[in-house]
Amino acid sequence: MKEIIELLEENARLTPEDISRILKKDIATVKKTIEKLEKSGVILGYKAIINEEKSKSFKPVRAVIEVQVTPKRNQGFDYIAERIYKFSEVVTCFLVSGTYDLLLIVEGDNIHDVAQFVAEKLAPLEGVRGTVTHFLLKKYKQDGFVLTKGKENHRQSISL
């Protein structure tokens, strides 16, 4: 189970056949395990990592937002976090240590959208004490992939 997760985390395009060969397990077992992982929510989904620096398609505006909140009695940060992450504009929500509590990544069609979301939805929420919004300017590296440069490999195509 652990190895299947590791393999898929690294390369989601591996087929059950590939995995069965790598791990020397029969395909049926591998398929069943993957299904189980998907059903139980260990595997949430599969998607391509797009280099937006290169793609010509529409690029959303993103902001990293620091949020200071007041935790609720008996429920800690979970209650307010849920109120926030349920907005579809919020694509990432982490609770962090330090000078603020929640770290959000928020997406919108343009700067105005994001600003409006902060001003009208996020900041007025009960329990939100303050926000600091950083608009994202350029991505250099994401999920282990470097986005701005070509591959670093200069091997000859054959050697002994």
Added chain:
Amino acid sequence: MKERIADRVNKIEPSGIREFFDLVLGMKDIISLGIGEPDFVTPWHIREAGIYALEEGYTSYTSNQGLPQLRKIISQYIHRRFGVKYDPDDEVLITVGVSEAYDLAIRAVVNPGDEVLVPQPCYVCYYPVSVLAEGKPKYLSTSSTGFKVTPELLTSNISSKTKVLVLNYPNNPTGVTYTREELKSLAKVIKEKNLIVISDEIYAELTYDHGHTSLSSLPGMRSRTVYLNGFSKAFAMTGWRLGFACGPEDIISAMNKIHQYTMLCAPIMSQMAGIEAVLKGDSAVRQMCTEYRRRRDYIVERLKEMGLDFVYPQGAFYVYVNIGKTGLSAREFAIKLLRQKKVAVVPGVAFGPKDDNDRYIRIAYTVDFDTLKKALNRIQEFLRSL
């Protein structure tokens, strides 16, 4: 014009597959399973240490033997990983890759006419370098013993002139390695016959199914083994040209004598990067090793499904595949595969005499998984088309 060139150089055969290499290098958009070096670039923290060394002005010579700190941590590393103790002061020599270390070792111990046993298939340098040292290299064919030297094979090839045995495990091109027990049985013969062993263990960290045993860690072997290792494969540092030799003081000191006149020292910036590699490289090595092992497991299953024969590879990043069934020679197979399916492999004849190796190709799994899969699909299609 030939007489202008020294006899001992004329004696060396030029590599028989240069032509094939040129063919590969001239083609575009191929997938190459013919690359004998890691597909990973040197881990960034090691590269960064090299850059820092340059920034700080480390651009000078070092002592001939190499930076004392590097020798010290290499000695600790070998003790920690392989259980052998070498004195960094006079039993460790830093070289420009294992290639130089091997040349030094051969030149340090071989007198004209001394026999050097070279098990084959093997990496290309062992035989010709012995010729240059005016030794008499003798190939031991391992093709009928699972690509391993056995005590019987060794015994039957030893003469009164035999002085050196060259071992390389895990092996390039076969990926085969030895268990502790197998090495013990070889050590018995080696001691009885009073041989010196040059043990090229450059792929030691890339051993997948059991721990790597260094020959010099076996009782009585330390005094007759020159242990060679380097940074190229484990740390993905081929271009840094950094290796080392460990062995008994007399041999290391003789090697250093040649090294001081011919090479002087290994580049200081490489040595500085090497220090970082040994001190902090463990997790990067483990990650790369896991990735190679997974590719090995995958490729082995695929080759079995294709009905191809090979000896199960337990280390390095190669499989030596028998393509005899196709009726093609290694070279024909490689050229056809390249032309028809744009996949490059190395014909076995690069690694030893034709009689033994003309039915084999070497596949190197030094490409990422998706590329490996694509290449194997193409090889499968190619086999079906024959």
